[in-house]
Amino acid sequence: xxxxxxxxxxxxxxxxxxxxxxxxxxxxxxxxxxxxxxxxxxxxxxxxxxxxxxxxxxxxxxxxxxxxxxxxxxxxxxxxxxxxxxxxxxxxxxxxxxxxxxxxxxxxxxxxxxxxxxxxxxxxxxxxxxxxxxxxxxxxxxxxxxxxxxxxxxxxxxxxxxxxxxxxxxxxxxxxxxxxxxxxxxxxxxxxxxxxxxxxxxxxxxxxxxxxxxxxxxxxxxxxxxxxxxxxxxxxxxxxxxxxxxxxxxxxxxxxxxxxxxxxxxxxxxxxxxxxxxxxx
Amino acid sequence: xxxxxxxxxxxxxxxxxxxxxxxxxxxxxxxxxxxxxxxxxxxxxxxxxxxxxxxxxxxxxxxxxxxxxxxxxxxxxxxxxxxxxxxxxxxxxxxxxxxxxxxxxxxxxxxxxxxxxxxxxxxxxxxxxxxxxxxxxxxxxxxxxxxxxxxxxxxxxxxxxxxxxxxxxxxxxxxxxxxxxxxxxxxxxxxxxxxxxxxxxxxxxxxxxxxxxxxxxxxxxxxxxxxxxxxxxxxxxxxxxxxxxxxxxxxxxxxxxxxxxxxxxxxxxxxxxxxxxxxxx
Amino acid sequence: xxxxxxxxxxxxxxxxxxxxxxxxxxxxxxxxxxxxxxxxxxxxxxxxxxxxxxxxxxxxxxxxxxxxxxxxxxxxxxxxxxxxxxxxxxxxxxxxxxxxxxxxxxxxxxxxxxxxxxxxxxxxxxxxxxxxxxxxxxxxxxxxxxxxxxxxxxxxxxxxxxxxxxxxxxxxxxxxxxxxxxxxxxxxxxxxxxxxxxxxxxxxxxxxxxxxxxxxxxxxxxxxxxxxxxxxxxxxxxxxxxxxxxxxxxxxxxxxxxxxxxxxxxxxxxxxxxxxxxxxx
Numbered sequence: 001x002x003x004x005x006x007x008x009x010x011x012x013x014x015x016x017x018x019x020x021x022x023x024x025x026x027x028x029x030x031x032x033x034x035x036x037x038x039x040x041x042x043x044x045x046x047x048x049x050x051x052x053x054x055x056x057x058x059x060x061x062x063x064x065x066x067x068x069x070x071x072x073x074x075x076x077x078x079x080x081x082x083x084x085x086x087x088x089x090x091x092x093x094x095x096x097x098x099x100x101x102x103x104x105x106x107x108x109x110x111x112x113x114x115x116x117x118x119x120x121x122x123x124x125x126x127x128x129x130x131x132x133x134x135x136x137x138x139x140x141x142x143x144x145x146x147x148x149x150x151x152x153x154x155x156x157x158x159x160x161x162x163x164x165x166x167x168x169x170x171x172x173x174x175x176x177x178x179x180x181x182x183x184x185x186x187x188x189x190x191x192x193x194x195x196x197x198x199x200x201x202x203x204x205x206x207x208x209x210x211x212x213x214x215x216x217x218x219x220x221x222x223x224x225x226x227x228x229x230x231x232x233x234x235x236x237x238x239x240x241x242x243x244x245x246x247x248x249x250x251x252x253x254x255x256x257x258x259x260x261x262x263x264x265x266x267x268x269x270x271x272x273x274x275x276x277x278x279x280x281x
Numbered sequence: 282x283x284x285x286x287x288x289x290x291x292x293x294x295x296x297x298x299x300x301x302x303x304x305x306x307x308x309x310x311x312x313x314x315x316x317x318x319x320x321x322x323x324x325x326x327x328x329x330x331x332x333x334x335x336x337x338x339x340x341x342x343x344x345x346x347x348x349x350x351x352x353x354x355x356x357x358x359x360x361x362x363x364x365x366x367x368x369x370x371x372x373x374x375x376x377x378x379x380x381x382x383x384x385x386x387x388x389x390x391x392x393x394x395x396x397x398x399x400x401x402x403x404x405x406x407x408x409x410x411x412x413x414x415x416x417x418x419x420x421x422x423x424x425x426x427x428x429x430x431x432x433x434x435x436x437x438x439x440x441x442x443x444x445x446x447x448x449x450x451x452x453x454x455x456x457x458x459x460x461x462x463x464x465x466x467x468x469x470x471x472x473x474x475x476x477x478x479x480x481x482x483x484x485x486x487x488x489x490x491x492x493x494x495x496x497x498x499x500x501x502x503x504x505x506x507x508x509x510x511x512x513x514x515x516x517x518x519x520x521x522x523x524x525x526x527x528x529x530x531x532x533x534x535x536x537x538x539x540x541x542x543x544x545x546x547x548x549x550x551x552x553x554x555x556x557x558x559x560x561x562x
Numbered sequence: 563x564x565x566x567x568x569x570x571x572x573x574x575x576x577x578x579x580x581x582x583x584x585x586x587x588x589x590x591x592x593x594x595x596x597x598x599x600x601x602x603x604x605x606x607x608x609x610x611x612x613x614x615x616x617x618x619x620x621x622x623x624x625x626x627x628x629x630x631x632x633x634x635x636x637x638x639x640x641x642x643x644x645x646x647x648x649x650x651x652x653x654x655x656x657x658x659x660x661x662x663x664x665x666x667x668x669x670x671x672x673x674x675x676x677x678x679x680x681x682x683x684x685x686x687x688x689x690x691x692x693x694x695x696x697x698x699x700x701x702x703x704x705x706x707x708x709x710x711x712x713x714x715x716x717x718x719x720x721x722x723x724x725x726x727x728x729x730x731x732x733x734x735x736x737x738x739x740x741x742x743x744x745x746x747x748x749x750x751x752x753x754x755x756x757x758x759x760x761x762x763x764x765x766x767x768x769x770x771x772x773x774x775x776x777x778x779x780x781x782x783x784x785x786x787x788x789x790x791x792x793x794x795x796x797x798x799x800x801x802x803x804x805x806x807x808x809x810x811x812x813x814x815x816x817x818x819x820x821x822x823x824x825x826x827x828x829x830x831x832x833x834x835x836x837x838x839x840x841x842x843x
Contacts, residue, residue, distance in 0.1 A: 004588055006581065012462030013294070013575070016337040019287065019318035023340035026285055026314060030342075033588060034316070035596070037581035043463050044542050056578040059692065060585035061592075072542050075517020125517040127532030130340065181574030182605050236637020236687040251689030261606050261634050293743030294575070297618040300568065300599035304622035307566055307595060311623075315597070324744055325823050353823050356798020406798040408813030411621065 003141040004033045006060055008053055009069040009129065010041035017127070021067075021134040024120065028138035035060075044072040046097045047159055048272075051177055054100040054206075055252040057088055067137040068092040069129035080113040080132050081153055084146045091137045093128070096159035103161075103207030114150035161206040162188035163275075166213060172202070172278040176225075176270050177254065183263025185225065187276045190254030192233075194218075200233060205253065216280070223247040224277040225257050226268035237261070284422040285314045287341055289334055290350040290410065291322035298408070302348075302415040305401065309419035316341075325353040327378045328440055329553075332458055335381040335487075336533040338369055348418040349373040350410035361394040361413050362434055365427045372418045374409070377440035384442075384488030395431035442487040443469035444556075447494060453483070453559040457506075457551050458535070464544025466506065468557045471535030473514075475499075481514060486534065497561070504528040505558040506538050507549035518542075565703040566595045568622055570615055571631040571691065572603035579689070583629075583696040586682065590700035597622075606634040608659045609721055610834075613739055616662040616768075617814040619650055629699040630654040631691035642675040642694050643715055646708045653699045655690075658721035665723075665769030676712035723768040724750035725837075728775060734764070734840040738787075738832050739816070745825025747787065749838045752816030754795075756780075762795060767815065778842065785809040786839040787819050788830035799823075 005025060011017040022034050037056050041049045049070040057066065071078075071093045079094040085105040090098050091113075113119075113136050123131035136149055165173040174189035191205040195215045202213040218233040230247045237260040240246040245264060250256030255276070258264045286306060292298040303315050318337050322330045330351040338347065352359075352374045360375040366386040371379050372394075394400075394417050404412035417430055446454040455470035472486040476496045483494040499514040511528045518541040521527040526545060531537030536557070539545045567587060573579040584596050599618050603611045611632040619628065633640075633655045641656040647667040652660050653675075675681075675698050685693035698711055727735040736751035753767040757777045764775040780795040792809045799822040802808040807826060812818030817838070820826045 002592055004585075004592075006585065008578075013317075013319060014321035015459075015461045016289075016318045016333045017462075019316055020337050020340045022316045023285075023287065023337065023342075023345075026316070027340070027342045030283055030285075030314075033592075035581055035584045035588070036575075037578045038575060040576035052578045056582050056585065059582045059589070061589045064585070073519060076519035124530075124532045126529065126537075130532065178577075180577045181579075238635060238638035248688065249686075251686045251692065256688075294598075294600060295602035296740075296742045297570075297599045297614045298743075300597055301618050301621045303597045304566075304568065304618065304626070307597070308621070308623045311564055311595075354800060357800035405811075405813045407810065407818075411813065 002031050002033055003029070003063060003065060004035055004060060005065045005067055005137050005141050006035045006037050006056070007039070007067050008037040008041065008049055009039045010043050010045065010049070011039050011069070011129070013039055017129065020130055021069075024130055024134040025138040025141075028135055029141045032138060032141045041070050044070065046070050046072070046095055048178065049097050050100040050159055051162075053097070054104070057101050060088065062087045064088050065137050065141050066090045067133055068097050069133050070097055071095070071128065074128050075125040079153060080128060080136070081110060081156070082113060082136055082140065082146050082149055083110045083156070084108045089140050089146065091133050091140065094153065094157050096157045098156065099158035100206050102156070109146050110153050110156060111146055112150040112153045115148065118144070118149050161208045164188050164204055164206070164208045164210060166202075166210045169213070170280040174255070174276045176272055176274045176276060179265045179272065182258065183265035184250065184256050184258040185264050185268065185270060186250055186252070187255045187257070189276060189278065190252070192249045192253055192255060194235070194249065197235075200249070220281050222279045222281070223255070223257065224279065226270045226274070228268060230257070283312050283314055284310070285316055285341060285345045286418050286422050287316045287318050287337070287345055287347050288320070289318040289322065289330055289347065290320045291324050291326065291330070292320050292350070292410070294320055298410065302350075302410055305411055305415040306419040306422075309416055310422045313419060313422045322351050325351065327351050327353070327376055329459065331378050331381040331440055332443075334378070335385070338382050341369065343368045345369050346418050346422050347371045348414055349378050350414050351378055352376070352409065355409050356406040360434060361409060361417070362391060362437070363394060363417055363421065363427050363430055364391040364437070365389045370421050370427065372414050372421065375434065375438050377438045379437065380439035381487055383437070390427050391434050391437060392427055393431040393434045396429065399425070399430050442489045445469050445485055445487070445489045445491060447491045450494070451561040455536070455557045455559075457553055457555045457557060460546045460553065463539065464546035465531065465537050465539040466545050466549065466551060467531055467533070468536045468538070470557060470559065471533070473530045473534055473536060475516070475530065478516075481530070501562050503560045503562070504536070504538065505560065507551045507555070509549060511538070564593050564595055565591070566597055566622060566626045567699050567703050568597045568599050568618070568626055568628050569601070570599040570603065570611055570628065571601045572605050572607065572611070573601050573631070573691070575601055579691065582692055586692055586696040587700040587703075590697055591703045594700060594703045603632050606632065608632050608634070608657055610740065611659050612662040612721055613724075615659070616666070619663050622650065624649045626650050627699050627703050628652045629695060630659050631695055632659055633657070633690065636690050637687040641715060642690060642698070643718070644673050644675060644698055644702065644708050644711055645669055645718070646671045651702050651708065653695050653702065656715065656719050658719045660718065661720035662768055664718070671708050672715050672718060673708055674712040674715045677710065680706070680711050723770045726750050726766055726768070726770045726772060728764075728772045731775070732842040736817070736838045738834055738836045738838060741827045741834065744820065745827040746812065746818050746820040747826050747830065747832060748812055748814070749817045749819070751838060751840065752814070754811045754815055754817060756797070756811065759797075762811070782843050784841045784843070785817070785819065786841065788832045788836070790830060792819070
């Protein structure tokens with residue numbers, strides 16, 4: 001037992017919203033382990049949450065219940081859902097927040113959380129995280145079959161995939177997908193893997209329709225981001241002196257631009273959605 | 282077993298203060314489940330902590346131990362106390378921080394934490410959260426009878442209740458009580474409940490001396506806040522277009538002013554304590 | 563069982579980095595209790611992390627595994643290590659972050675985390691917290707002998723100790739070591755303990771080479787910090803009126819300058835590393 005429930009929301013930590021959801025879950029499933037992915041998703045930024053979930057889910061055991069509440073449509077007819085896969089059960093609003101992770105997983109069952117037996121009594125119109133999603137996650141962690149929670153749903157909503165355009169074997173376009181706590185700029189250009197100490201391979205990872213790119217030499221590429229052009233893709237921040245910009249393969253396999261012991265976001269002034277290009281010599 | 286201890290402090294998360302309290306509690310009660318309500322109470326803001334506790338306690342199981350450390354009087358003669366009720370045991374300084382929640386609960390026993398057997402050895406003058414309150418919470422989670430912790434106390438300190446003045450069946454005055462992570466403005470006008478899809482009932486919730494107001498039509502009222510006047514009380518943020526102000530019943534039953542997918546606090550520039558009025562047509 | 567793993571990083575809480583490390587650890591050691599010391603260490607500030615660890619470790623039970631990831635050298639040849647002591651096992655990069663705490667503990671065994679059986683497969687060059695340190699901590703919490711993780715290491719890297727110069731029985735110099743969430747200014751002048759209600763004793767605590775100073779009267783000293791001179795060392799913030807500066811012995815035994823119900827850092831404008839002096843009349 002001792003199922004893990006992993007939480008991902010835009011609720012922040014300055015109110016008791018997250019704590020209250022945990023109270024609800026422990027009342028239903030006292031043995032659950034409650035783990036925070038992050039609660040600092042930008043308010044209502046479904047796409048950022050979808051990305052963060054994609055980078056995290058595989059590090060949790062396959063019986064984990066993921067509870068994602070980034071829900072601009074709360075109180076409107078958008079459906080609350082639960083999706084069972086071979087690597088995790090996902091409880092979330094049906095607004096596309098699961099679509100990046102579901103591009104990598106086979107859906108075994110998906111249901112709408114319509115059964116009032118698994119809601120809190122007297123549900124509010126503004127906090128389904130507490131009244132619908134948390135009870136569902138806790139009952140699933142208790143072993144309640146997903147089909148108990150409500151009727152099946154097909155055709156889940158999907159987000160546009162992040163930009164990844166391989167316009168020629170010499171030109172790749174992407175976008176800034178995330179800026180992390182350190183100011184590292186994480187792009188949509190991935191999944192990148194080192195095949196030898198000098199060569200990289202690119203496999204689209206958000207379900208985009210591009211083929212795997214043959215392995216290429218890391219030093220043959222120029223990276224254009226903001227007003228800067230960088231040469232080569234490095235193996236670690238330590239490969240350049242402190243204070244210097246470097247492009248490298250980040251911990252989730254995307255092209256990432258950072259400053260050794262500094263903030264690339266500050267140095268370059270880029271924001272989410274800005275273009276990033278790779279040009280081969 | 283596996284009692285839950287729910288923590289509420291103004292310690293923030295940038296120091297190890299909260300982590301140290303958890304270390305102390307796990308040393309005494311290794312099976313305790315430690316849940317954070319929030320640690321982002323404004324420094325020394327007893328009233329904000331009292332409000333947050335009121336909105337949260339009922340979602341935890343009745344055998345929860347609540348540990349509240351917002352303690353401007355640390356090192357002065359204010360008493361450290363524990364209060365047993367039918368829904369939770371509360372460990373806190375006696376400065377009124379429990380008074381909103383205790384307006385809803387019957388006190389079974391209240392004691393002063395004077396027994397040094399349940400303190401850390403060599404208590405400091407600045408961090409009773411670590412030296413007195415955390416050990417008490419952990420011993421209570423272990424099942425130690427509350428009467429072991431010290432002698433009884435009567436006449437606990439109470440805070441002034443938030444403003445809720447029903448000056449006539451057509452005029453209600455309140456104040457801004459809390460501004461949440463999303464910029465939603467939460468007022469002292471509650472507890473509000475929908476009795477039909479169009480009508481609301483108001484029951485004072487902080488122990489104020491007003492009678493329950495008969496059910497009234499949500500569309501008959503104007504809400505005045507900052508320099509704005511809004512018409513009607515909505516059922517959810519989704520009832521108005523994105524970027525639009527709306528008044529509605531928040532997740533804890535109070536009148537709340539928000540912007541669909543935006544920040545009302547930013548739009549209106551109000552702060553804690555500002556007046557809010559309801560006028561009926 | 564149910565070992566505690568206490569986490570200390572500079573990762574912040576706005577990404578999923580910490581959550582991912584927890585997923586890795588629970589996959590390996592499902593019964594571990596994961597406690598956050600703080601994740602708000604300034605990026606790459608090894609010395610601040612060393613200080614925070616020193617103030618926290620003794621409040622955890624001796625079988626705790628401490629996981630410290632403040633790692634500017636990730637991807638360079640700095641060693642990942644684990645150090646077993648009579649009070650805790652410490653998993654960290656060998657960059658000095660353990661040196662303050664190890665000045666108080668006897669090292670039983672120290673190893674380099676070289677055994678790939680205890681790494682995640684396919685380790686990244688940028689996130690050893692996930693790929694090397696978290697698995698090591700979880701295996702140690704599972705009871706894996708530390709010698710399994712890799713070969714021994716001697717001569718761990720140590721940081722310069724914080725400034726504490728007892729230049730005469732009438733002059734003590736130190737520095738600002740930490741500024742906490744409340745704006746309290748915590749100095750390197752400690753460990754201070756009250757021997758009577760009026761007298762204090764000073765024992766250097768970071769392994770500095772000064773003798774214990776004989777007990778002295780708290781009211782005989784002037785404290786110089788920023789442009790201010792304060793007279794006497796108080797027992798608690800409550801000993802001065804709200805809004806007033808006071809010097810006192812903080813909860814970890816260091817000389818601390820604060821404002822009762824206010825922020826000393828704001829009032830004095832000092833920053834980390836600024837000098838603090840004690841002069842005796």
